[in-house]
Amino acid sequence: MPDTLQRLTLLESIIGAVNLGAIVLDENRSIVLWNRWLERHSGWKADTVLGRDFFEVFPELQHKRIESAITQALRDNFQSLLSQSLHKSPFPLYPQAAATSDGRERMQQAVAVTPISLPGAPRHCLIQITDVTVAVGREKLLREQTMVLRSQTFSDGLTGVANRRHFDVAIDKEMRRAKRSGSPLSLLMIDIDHFKDYNDQYGHQQGDTCLKQVASALATMLNRSGDVLARYGGEEFAAILPDTEPGKALMLAEAIRKGVRALAIENGHEDGAARHITVSIGVATQSGAAPLDIDQLIGAADRALYQAKDGGRNRVASTAPATPPA
Amino acid sequence: MDHSKQVLVVDDSRVSRLMAHQFILSKHAGWQITEAATGEEALEKVKALDPYLILLDVNMPGMGGVATAEQLRALYPQTHIFLVTANVQNAIRNRASELKVGFMEKPITEVRIHQLIDTLEA
Amino acid sequence: MVNLSELENDALVEIFNIGVGHAAAAMSEIVNEEVTMSVPSITFLNRADAAALLGSKRDGDRICGVSQHYDGAFATEAILMFPEDKSLEIVRLMVGDSVPLQELTEMEQEAMSEIGNIILNSCVGTLANLFDSELHGSLPVYHVGTSTEILAVFGDQGDDVVLMLHIDFVLAKHQIHGYVAFVLDLSALHDLKEQVNRYLAKVFGTA
Numbered sequence: 001m002p003d004t005l006q007r008l009t010l011l012e013s014i015i016g017a018v019n020l021g022a023i024v025l026d027e028n029r030s031i032v033l034w035n036r037w038l039e040r041h042s043g044w045k046a047d048t049v050l051g052r053d054f055f056e057v058f059p060e061l062q063h064k065r066i067e068s069a070i071t072q073a074l075r076d077n078f079q080s081l082l083s084q085s086l087h088k089s090p091f092p093l094y095p096q097a098a099a100t101s102d103g104r105e106r107m108q109q110a111v112a113v114t115p116i117s118l119p120g121a122p123r124h125c126l127i128q129i130t131d132v133t134v135a136v137g138r139e140k141l142l143r144e145q146t147m148v149l150r151s152q153t154f155s156d157g158l159t160g161v162a163n164r165r166h167f168d169v170a171i172d173k174e175m176r177r178a179k180r181s182g183s184p185l186s187l188l189m190i191d192i193d194h195f196k197d198y199n200d201q202y203g204h205q206q207g208d209t210c211l212k213q214v215a216s217a218l219a220t221m222l223n224r225s226g227d228v229l230a231r232y233g234g235e236e237f238a239a240i241l242p243d244t245e246p247g248k249a250l251m252l253a254e255a256i257r258k259g260v261r262a263l264a265i266e267n268g269h270e271d272g273a274a275r276h277i278t279v280s281i282g283v284a285t286q287s288g289a290a291p292l293d294i295d296q297l298i299g300a301a302d303r304a305l306y307q308a309k310d311g312g313r314n315r316v317a318s319t320a321p322a323t324p325p326a
Numbered sequence: 327m328d329h330s331k332q333v334l335v336v337d338d339s340r341v342s343r344l345m346a347h348q349f350i351l352s353k354h355a356g357w358q359i360t361e362a363a364t365g366e367e368a369l370e371k372v373k374a375l376d377p378y379l380i381l382l383d384v385n386m387p388g389m390g391g392v393a394t395a396e397q398l399r400a401l402y403p404q405t406h407i408f409l410v411t412a413n414v415q416n417a418i419r420n421r422a423s424e425l426k427v428g429f430m431e432k433p434i435t436e437v438r439i440h441q442l443i444d445t446l447e448a
Numbered sequence: 449m450v451n452l453s454e455l456e457n458d459a460l461v462e463i464f465n466i467g468v469g470h471a472a473a474a475m476s477e478i479v480n481e482e483v484t485m486s487v488p489s490i491t492f493l494n495r496a497d498a499a500a501l502l503g504s505k506r507d508g509d510r511i512c513g514v515s516q517h518y519d520g521a522f523a524t525e526a527i528l529m530f531p532e533d534k535s536l537e538i539v540r541l542m543v544g545d546s547v548p549l550q551e552l553t554e555m556e557q558e559a560m561s562e563i564g565n566i567i568l569n570s571c572v573g574t575l576a577n578l579f580d581s582e583l584h585g586s587l588p589v590y591h592v593g594t595s596t597e598i599l600a601v602f603g604d605q606g607d608d609v610v611l612m613l614h615i616d617f618v619l620a621k622h623q624i625h626g627y628v629a630f631v632l633d634l635s636a637l638h639d640l641k642e643q644v645n646r647y648l649a650k651v652f653g654t655a
Contacts, residue, residue, distance in 0.1 A: 072573060084555060087478070205537050345651055415483070
């Protein structure tokens, strides 16, 4: 009948014109449809694959996700999705027709496997393949741009405090100012104790939350207008305290140490007792009369931090001669 | 003739134990089958047995199938020991190989149990 | 409301354990790492209690859900749920990325959808195969929102029951707790109970 024939021709044209790959398998997993899009992007004509077992054509796909997806479609009547991020390019398909295996990269694919019910025939299986190379590329670009933007700003993406870039600029500025005005400048290096253990035990997401909490507490305690708090490294913070004598710096450091401990963030156990997140703090001061280089001041603070760690953690140590508060 | 052999079936699911029990008897009605719900219970009950075959569910609370298999293998170097799991992947295959135990895939079906017994008798 | 005998409960828990076990094997093959999953327990709840169970310590904490619709021998909305940060963790572990962005990107959402697809199809597939039932499943849909929002996405029939599976997911020493919820109306619940009974009778009744 002309009508049905016309409809059939129409549908075949559509399958030939759609911008995605369509493979249909029968109940024995033999290929019964291989559309024009696939011919273009695989370099294989339909008559070279029709009638063959799917896994004879694609032996590398045996025992992989797509095999169980095909089984679930044919046997269980379930649909499956193979995302690009978990299976970048399962099929040997390329962006342009002629480029089979001449070193060109396969196109990034998203695959959907769908059961097809036919009246009076066993279930068939449709495999749809979409080229997502452009979308993936766009997302990669967006990510890279975000990273670049981040590095150009002055605040640390995670905690919101100043980032290392800002610290480097600030310490230079403050030391020159202190030298010019002959005033003391103190530097605190604050490092979270046993942070690696925390990450290992509670996971990185919670590690990030812990960093945010500690940073927030530090920011609250270091609220004098000239002070600069920055995230210096992974779990390390630095505080620049202009116009601050050693005694005052030590007091502030001790208050910070107590403040972080008071957050009472659990960090597993040690010798049977509950352990909490604490910081070790190294304090160094350059006097107004004897200014140092940036490296010397940071080095002194680092050595003090090392002393604090070595001395048992959760404590403050300094390398400048300390005058305890009266 | 059906010599009576002793089998220990270990699984925290009662339905699983009953199924394994039933499928073994359907092949060898004379075999004597003991059940345990945990690895710990298995180690207790095995003391009273001279086990020919032990089936161990991998996913159990407490000791777990693999740790139990390790202990049982040390106590009974000749007994046929099989780990039973729905999660067949390289890690468990390697572990079974190291411990010199076999493994059987879940769901437990009569076909699978009979095939397992056939391989023992081959 | 829901009366399952101890044996019926045991059978369901065991069937779902087999389902997630198969899913874990599939995921392990994808990432080439050891993956284990288990269902320590199941509970039947009404929708409000289910939402409360999923709602976390802080109000407004978001959940990532992947849902699929099944119909045929029984009809249900199946939803895999993890707290948002855990979903992020799972996807990053599976995809192997470590970009410190707060939310799942679109491509990662697709990965999460596939993870849901694998787990849900495996659970329901095992059920369907053991019960010898004919079902049809949809493609996964990704949602993010509060637990109440996610459970309400499919409308709100007053007498719906939620069959909640507690899931323990372990990938390379990362242990993550999540849920699979099956939303069932009373007739689907009845069908399910009948299927469990028929299954038990088939296995043991003839002994």
